[in-house]
Amino acid sequence: MAPDDPDQNAPPNQDRDGIDRMLTPGLQARVVDKVTDLAATTVRDHVHGAPPGAVGRAREAALAFFDLYDQRPVKDNKGGSGFNDSLWLFCAARALAPDLIVESGVFRGHSTWLLRQACPEAEIHSFDPDLTNLVHRDPRGGLYDVDWTDKPLPSPQGRRALIFFDDHVNQARRVREARERGFRDLLFDDNFPAEHLYAVGVPPIPTLEMVMDPAIADHREIRWRRRGKSHHEVLDIGEISDCKRLIKHYFVFPDLAPLTRYSAGSGLTLVKLVD
Secondary structure, eight states, X not given: OOOSSXXXXXXXXXXXXXXXXXXXXXXXXXXXXXXXHHHHHHHHHHOTTOOTTHHHHHHHHHHHHHHHGGGOSOSOOTTSOOHHHHHHHHHXXXXXXXXXXXXXXXXXXXXXXXXXXXXXXXXXXXXXXXXXXXXXXXXXXXXXXXXXXXXXXXXXXXXXXXXXXXXXXXXXXXXXXXXXXXXXXXXXXOOOOGGGGGGSSSOOSSOHHHHTOTTGGGGOEEEEEETTEEEEEEOXXXXXXXXXXXXXXXXXXXXXXXXXXXXXXXXXEEEEEOO
């Protein structure tokens, strides 16, 4: 007898987000249309400095993403970007249309694949000191098992350049490093506010949400518990203030979970730095 669920024999560790969906075309179209409209208006209103045609590219990217996600080579990306964060990364990269991309934090290679799909002709350099979890490697991109600051890079001057940080490293430090190396358009994952640090295994303290929090100085010493283990951090308020002065534009992409009913996102964030 044929199974009533054609995907029931999928590998047990495969991410269900994107697989579980409406099969009635008109009902699935409702979800796709809402996400597509949100992607277009988000890029129009919040992705500053994008080249001409960015809104149209974002709309087309969101529309195509539902089928594209089925083609991903990394089916089990637990601990990495899920459907919602992946869609925003894909749409943001497509809208910004960089010809130079730097990625700090590779994990299994899912985000590298997404960036290549979004920007097929871009020069991509990916960094991660630990490549033991790698599943997919971009055959056309550079892959390095060091921190992104440990290797010379092509100059971003005069180019459309984008850097994506998903490495669980102090985000204020990453902002400073990016600006020193000439980058102005930055994307960050795992950007949680201080009150949600318990929700991520290795939070990049301070996160940008903490940097932008006007009351963060009142919570200089932070304690939390995750999975039975207590954690304690003391914030460097001077570092936070210095970082904030470098940020010209700051935007956290909206959580798509209410529209897709897939897992909540990790606060993918777009930052544009001062010159």
